[in-house]
Amino acid sequence: xxxxxxxxxxxxxxxxxxxxxxxxxxxxxxxxxxxxxxxxxxxxxxxxxxxxxxxxxxxxxxxxxxxxxxxxxxxxxxxxxxxxxxxxxxxxxxxxxxxxxxxxxxxxxxxxxxxxxxxxxxxxxxxxxxxxxxxxxxxxxxxxxxxxxxxxxxxxxxxxxxxxxxxxxxxxxxxxxxxxxxxxxxxxxxxxxxxxxxxxxxxxxxxxxxxxxxxxxxxxxxxxxxxxxxxxxxxxxxxxxxxxxxxxxxxxxxxxxxxxxxxxxxxxxxxxxxxxxxxxxxxxxxxxxx
Numbered sequence: 201x202x203x204x205x206x207x208x209x210x211x212x213x214x215x216x217x218x219x220x221x222x223x224x225x226x227x228x229x230x231x232x233x234x235x236x237x238x239x240x241x242x243x244x245x246x247x248x249x250x251x252x253x254x255x256x257x258x259x260x261x262x263x264x265x266x267x268x269x270x271x272x273x274x275x276x277x278x279x280x281x282x283x284x285x286x287x288x289x290x291x292x293x294x295x296x297x298x299x300x301x302x303x304x305x306x307x308x309x310x311x312x313x314x315x316x317x318x319x320x321x322x323x324x325x326x327x328x329x330x331x332x333x334x335x336x337x338x339x340x341x342x343x344x345x346x347x348x349x350x351x352x353x354x355x356x357x358x359x360x361x362x363x364x365x366x367x368x369x370x371x372x373x374x375x376x377x378x379x380x381x382x383x384x385x386x387x388x389x390x391x392x393x394x395x396x397x398x399x400x401x402x403x404x405x406x407x408x409x410x411x412x413x414x415x416x417x418x419x420x421x422x423x424x425x426x427x428x429x430x431x432x433x434x435x436x437x438x439x440x441x442x443x444x445x446x447x448x449x450x451x452x453x454x455x456x457x458x459x460x461x462x463x464x465x466x467x468x469x470x471x472x473x474x475x476x477x478x479x480x481x482x483x484x485x486x487x488x489x490x
Contacts, residue, residue, distance in 0.1 A: 291340050291352065299336055299360045299370075309339040309377045311416040320424050327428050333390055335371045335427060336360075337420055342378040349374045349383035357385050364388070373423055375407055377416060382407025382423070398430040405439030 294308055304324040305317050324335045338356065346352040353374040361367030364387065371386035371394070384399055384407075391399070402423055410419035426437055 291343055291345060294338060294340065295356060295359045304334075304336060305420075306336070306338045309341045309375075309416070311339055311377055312420060313417055316417040316421055319421055323424050323428055327431060331393065331431050333369045333371065333393055333431055335373065335424065337373045337375075337424065339375045339377060339416065339420070341376075343376055349376045349379070349381050350385065352376075353383040353385040357387070361387070371427065373407075373420070373427075375411060375416065375419060377411065377414075380408055380411040382411065382419070384423075384427075393431045394427055395430055398426065398436060401436075401439060402426050405441060409440045 291308070294306055297306075300306055302321075303317065304321050305312065307317065320337060324337075328334045336356075338353075340352075343349070343352055346355060353372045356374065357367055357370065357372045360372075361370050368387035369389040371384065371390040373382065373384050375382045382403060384403055386394075406423045406426060407419050410416070410422065422437075422439065426439060429435070429437055
């Protein structure tokens with residue numbers, strides 16, 4: 201049994217074979233060919249290849265995660281972004297829109313409360329029903345087309361009421377919040393009913409004084425009451441006046457400055473004496489001990 205399994209018997213020539221050498225050659229070539237097909241790769245190359253695959257996979261997952269987070273953040277930002285605010289009206293829009301039909305107030309500056317608008321509307325409606333004189337109140341933030349509120353008020357009157365018949369009994373009150381000024385204009389019937397004295401007083405007192413303090417609601421309503429009283433022939437309720445507030449100066453007087461300077465000199469001098477005397481005294485005490 202050992203003889204049959206011996207390696208020497210495998211390569212021994214078979215009896216009756218005429219070409220034993222060729223079998224040996226073929227067998228040797230087959231062995232070489234088989235070895236060539238089964239040549240193993242180095243361990244370092246396998247480790248590098250496996251590491252590269254893992255790194256590439258990690259990078260691909262990281263890139264995918266990065267893009268996914270970026271897309272999610274962009275989607276969240278778009279969903280949470282506030283809607284664009286509508287464009288605010290301007291002085292030109294006030295001109296082109298024409299007079300208010302029922303409100304008597306065009307609050308382009310957005311400074312009037314609902315209570316003020318309601319009170320002005322009630323007062324102006326009652327005045328128009330009794331005296332056939334209409335008051336329109338306009339607030340704007342700033343003017344770019346005209347130099348002041350008076351020119352703009354005249355422009356509004358001519359635009360809204362092109363003919364003298366249409367604008368004779370109409371009054372226009374304009375308040376410019378950025379410039380803290382106002383103006384009143386109107387047709388011949390309106391000016392005659394109010395009077396030049398009340399017109400001048402209202403323009404110089406009610407509108408600018410209260411607008412300077414940013415009391416825009418009071419400025420408009422007090423103007424409406426004063427004009428309505430003049431049209432009704434009632435006593436003038438008057439208006440506010442500028443208060444001359446004496447502001448305290450933040451600068452020190454000469455006496456205060458000299459006093460502070462003397463105190464500062466004493467403090468600095470004392471610190472210098474301490475800085476020089478104390479080290480010298482310590483050094484002297486140290487030398488005397490030796």
